[in-house]
Amino acid sequence: MNEKKLASPERRQLLKGGAAMAVASLGAAMPLSANAACMPQEKVKFDEIVDVIVVGSGFAGMSAALQAKEAGASVMVIDKMPVFGGNSTINGGAMAVAGSPLQKKEGIEDSVDTMVADMLEAGRGMNDVEMLKLVCNGTAESCEWLTNYGVQWKPFVQHFGGHSIPRVLQTVQSSGAGIIRPLISAAKKHGIAMRNQAKLEGFIKDDTGRVIGVEVREGYYFPKERTGKMVNIGARKGVIMATGGFGRDIEYRQMQQPKLTSELDSTNHAGATSEALKQMMLLGANPIHLDQIQLGPWASPDEKGFGTASQFNTIATYPSGIVVDVRTGERFFNELADRKARADAIMTRRDADGQPVYPIGFTNAEGAKNAQTLDWGLKYKVIQKANNLDELAELYGIPAAALKAQVARWNDAVTQGKDNEFNRPMQKAMKLEQGPWYAVRMWPKVHYCMGGVKVNTASEVLHLVSNKPIPGLYAAGEATGGIHGASRLGACAVAEGVVTGRNAGSHCANNQAASLHLA
Amino acid sequence: MLRILTTMCILMLLSIPAANAMKIKDYHKEVMTGDNGKVECSFCHGDAKRKTIPQASACETCHGTPDDVAELTQRPSDADHDIEPNPHDSLHYGTDLPCTYCHQEHKESQVYCNQCHEFQYPDMKR
Numbered sequence: 001m002n003e004k005k006l007a008s009p010e011r012r013q014l015l016k017g018g019a020a021m022a023v024a025s026l027g028a029a030m031p032l033s034a035n036a037a038c039m040p041q042e043k044v045k046f047d048e049i050v051d052v053i054v055v056g057s058g059f060a061g062m063s064a065a066l067q068a069k070e071a072g073a074s075v076m077v078i079d080k081m082p083v084f085g086g087n088s089t090i091n092g093g094a095m096a097v098a099g100s101p102l103q104k105k106e107g108i109e110d111s112v113d114t115m116v117a118d119m120l121e122a123g124r125g126m127n128d129v130e131m132l133k134l135v136c137n138g139t140a141e142s143c144e145w146l147t148n149y150g151v152q153w154k155p156f157v158q159h160f161g162g163h164s165i166p167r168v169l170q171t172v173q174s175s176g177a178g179i180i181r182p183l184i185s186a187a188k189k190h191g192i193a194m195r196n197q198a199k200l201e202g203f204i205k206d207d208t209g210r211v212i213g214v215e216v217r218e219g220y221y222f223p224k225e226r227t228g229k230m231v232n233i234g235a236r237k238g239v240i241m242a243t244g245g246f247g248r249d250i251e252y253r254q255m256q257q258p259k260l261t262s263e264l265d266s267t268n269h270a271g272a273t274s275e276a277l278k279q280m281m282l283l284g285a286n287p288i289h290l291d292q293i294q295l296g297p298w299a300s301p302d303e304k305g306f307g308t309a310s311q312f313n314t315i316a317t318y319p320s321g322i323v324v325d326v327r328t329g330e331r332f333f334n335e336l337a338d339r340k341a342r343a344d345a346i347m348t349r350r351d352a353d354g355q356p357v358y359p360i361g362f363t364n365a366e367g368a369k370n371a372q373t374l375d376w377g378l379k380y381k382v383i384q385k386a387n388n389l390d391e392l393a394e395l396y397g398i399p400a401a402a403l404k405a406q407v408a409r410w411n412d413a414v415t416q417g418k419d420n421e422f423n424r425p426m427q428k429a430m431k432l433e434q435g436p437w438y439a440v441r442m443w444p445k446v447h448y449c450m451g452g453v454k455v456n457t458a459s460e461v462l463h464l465v466s467n468k469p470i471p472g473l474y475a476a477g478e479a480t481g482g483i484h485g486a487s488r489l490g491a492c493a494v495a496e497g498v499v500t501g502r503n504a505g506s507h508c509a510n511n512q513a514a515s516l517h518l519a
Numbered sequence: 520m521l522r523i524l525t526t527m528c529i530l531m532l533l534s535i536p537a538a539n540a541m542k543i544k545d546y547h548k549e550v551m552t553g554d555n556g557k558v559e560c561s562f563c564h565g566d567a568k569r570k571t572i573p574q575a576s577a578c579e580t581c582h583g584t585p586d587d588v589a590e591l592t593q594r595p596s597d598a599d600h601d602i603e604p605n606p607h608d609s610l611h612y613g614t615d616l617p618c619t620y621c622h623q624e625h626k627e628s629q630v631y632c633n634q635c636h637e638f639q640y641p642d643m644k645r
Contacts, residue, residue: 082620082631083612090611090635177611184613196615221572221619270634305635375600380637 044204045519046213046234050074050193052508053214053235054242055200055276058088059176059497060477060504061242062183063142065192066149067505073237075192078214080199081222081271085180086244087478088497090269092311093171093178094160095146095494097139100169102157110167112136119492122162122338123450123485126289131483131500134457135492138499143169146498150182156370159319159428160490161297162338166428168491174311174372176494197221197228200276203239203283203473204232211239211283211472212514222271234516238508241461241475242501243276245449247293253446256291266446267296267306276479280453283473286464288481289451294488296447297342300382300440301358308377309440313361314490316371316438319428321363322410323442325349329393329402331410332359334422340487343444360396362439364432374438386437396439407432448488452481459504474508476500541625544644550581563624575617585614603638606630 051073054065062084065075079086097103098115115136120127147153152172159166171178187194199220204213213235219228246252247268253260266272281287298318300309317323318335323346325332333345349357368374377383386392389407393400411431413419419426453475454462460469477497484492543551543558553559563573575585582588589608606621608614609632620631621643628645632638 082617083615085611173610175610180611181613197617219574224572227572303637304633307635379600 044206044212044232044234044516046516047231047519048076049213049234049236049516049518050076051235051237051513052076052240052505053078053233053238054240054505055079055214056086056242056244056477056479057084057180057184057194057196058086058242058244058477059179059494060244060479060501061086061240062088062180062187063498063501064240064242064474064476064505064508065187066183066190067502068240068509069187069190069192069505071506071509073509075187076195076233077187077192078195078198078200078216078233080197080217080220081269082196084184084194084196085177087247087268087272088176088494089180090306091176091493092306092314093174093176093494094158094168094314094491095139095143095170095179095498096160096163096167096489096491097143097169097495098136098167099140100143100157100167102153102155102169103167106157106166108157108166110165112139114164115139115167118162118164119484119489122340122487122489124487126292126482126485128454128482128485130457131455131480134503135483135496135499138503139495142495142498142502145502146179146182149186151179154370158315159336159425160314161318161336161342162487162489163491164425170315170491174315179494179498199228200243200279201230202279204234205283205472206514209471210514211235211470212516214239232519234518235472236513236516237511238472238474240459240501240504240508241276241280241453241473241479242477242497242504243475243479244272245452245478246274246277247272247446247449249273253293253449256451257293260293260446264295264444264446265299265301265304267299267310268446277452280461280473280475280479281464283461283470284463284465285453285461285470285473285475286467287451288454289485290449290481292450292481292484292486293446294339294448294450295343295347295444297339297346297442297444298361299443299445299447301356301443302441303380303382305445307382308373308380309382309442311373312368312371312377312383312438312440313442316363316368316374317361317440320367320430321361321432322406323359323361324398324403324406326357326360326396326398329398329400329404330406331421334419334424335361336424338487338489339447346442346444356443358441358443360398360439361442362392362437364435364437366434367430367432368438371438377440378438383438383440386435386439388435389437391435392437392439396441448493449478450481450484450486450488452479454482455480455500457503458507459500460507472511472514474504476504543624546644547624572619575619578618578622582618588618589614603640604632606632606638606640606643 057079157166158168199217202215217228221227252274298313
């Protein structure tokens with residue numbers, strides 16, 4: 001069979017009824033669909049047509065969809081998974097905001113410039129500064145926008161690692177679900193078509209090269225490639241790619257970073273794979289920083305994925321406790337450094353054979369008072385309780401005297417307001433004086449892809465050769481690359497997703513409409 | 520000619536027992552068995568070809584809407600961490616997850632949430 005002929009949309013239409021197996025086999029042949037997708041506009045017949053198609057339903061996708069709807073566009077959101085929200089709805093729900101009302105209430109002075117400076121420092125100067133400024137500048141207004149859609153925040157500001165000051169808000173649910181679920185409800189209420197089990201297989205372009213739609217596998221049962229049936233959906237104004245990263249695509253991530261083998265767990269959902277990114281690259285999108293893959297330094301090897309420890313360490317151990325080497329009882333890094341510095345530090349703890357020696361992070365009841373996952377972590381024995389430091393030492397085989405000496409040194413540092421050992425910011429540091437103690441074993445997990453496609457400040461995807469926008473193609477959130485440079489700061493993915501998603505939605509909705517025809 | 524017809528008949532006969540040889544849960548077997556004593560695949564699969572995963576709407580015909588099902592497994596309002604979350608109304612996904620991602624008819628069922636969590640649902644029919 002002639003492969004090119006097989007892959008053309010017209011041929012696909014012919015195949016759709018009878019030869020279902022042949023259609024199904026096309027799913028695996030991804031390059032074909034891009035080669036064949038360029039069609040004279042009047043010849044393409046669509047099964048459905050909307051103004052804006054959003055691919056992906058995380059922070060970026062849902063924000064893009066609602067913003068485009070607000071601008072008057074008809075919108076469809078497709079997601080290949082059986083559920084909406086991707087990584088966003090299973091994340092910690094923390095958003096960095098420069099100049100929030102809560103900061104003002106607590107007397108914390110912040111500015112867009114300070115946030116940009118913090119993110120540049122963590123990013124080792126590799127950041128796309130224009131996009132970075134766009135994100136930071138949009139956080140305060142986007143936070144209010146989310147609140148207006150029903151998002152509820154905890155009544156205090158948190159200090160996450162790598163930020164020079166406390167600026168992190170968190171949903172009351174301690175989960176991104178506290179953002180995603182209200183946005184999905186609003187989307188359904190406002191008539192946005194929400195399609196799960198709908199996988200992007202390729203783009204459809206007109207003869208000028210403008211993206212005018214997508215080939216979608218409807219009724220897709222992840223991860224079975226031969227399920228569902230192919231349809232063409234038209235997008236008069238454009239397609240917004242909010243397709244996330246590829247943290248769970250072990251083959252592709254290892255091409256970028258050979259050390260990120262299957263032995264490293266990931267906090268990501270199973271759908272965090274690379275095929276949408278590859279489709280954009282086939283259109284000529286410029287991939288940047290793909291080898292910048294972040295490990296989450298707050299994860300535990302004693303559970304799967306993000307689990308209970310990540311939350312516990314973020315809100316309790318790191319700001320209000322310390323992390324020690326189990327062999328010496330001593331601290332060995334700044335617990336409020338950025339994620340890369342912390343993950344790199346933890347992964348130096350190995351025995352003579354190179355096997356991990358999991359460090360122990362701990363705090364006391366006072367330090368853990370805001371940790372909603374504490375009880376769940378105790379239930380599944382990821383977090384362990386000890387009544388005094390001797391018990392804690394015995395629990396993990398730490399030399400007790402050394403551990404107690406370290407705690408005493410830490411308390412002195414808190415008194416002085418200065419950490420001479422590792423120069424940790426001490427604004428929210430507290431003395432560790434009384435049990436009970438709560439502790440976890442720690443080891444990083446693959447968490448976030450800083451890399452992705454290059455976009456401009458109108459969220460248009462830029463072409464690798466011309467460096468000009470690919471007409472009709474927009475991208476937002478983790479699918480884009482460069483904003484965070486070498487290391488994303490905590491709570492900045494929600495900020496990025498919401499701000500760039502809205503930016504893409506707004507620009508796409510204002511794009512000139514192409515004239516498309518139903519089948 | 521006769522030989523061809525015989526071959527065709529044998530092939531057809533072979534294909535029917537193949538469908539009915541699929542493992543099926545006891546509690547479903549009774550309601551899915553038609554007057555001819557054979558399991559009616561179309562109860563779940565409709566007119567779709569074999570191996571097509573049924574739409575959740577097929578489950579809803581007998582079991583009610585996702586909201587109905589969620590109500591059956593509701594937690595008491597004062598439930599603490601001793602009681603597992605409602606598997607049919609997730610903090611992350613609401614009632615969106617189609618039935619078939621956990622409940623598998625022809626092989627062992629699994630808990631979608633347990634890709635990350637360690638929830639125990641001993642009453643789930645595997």
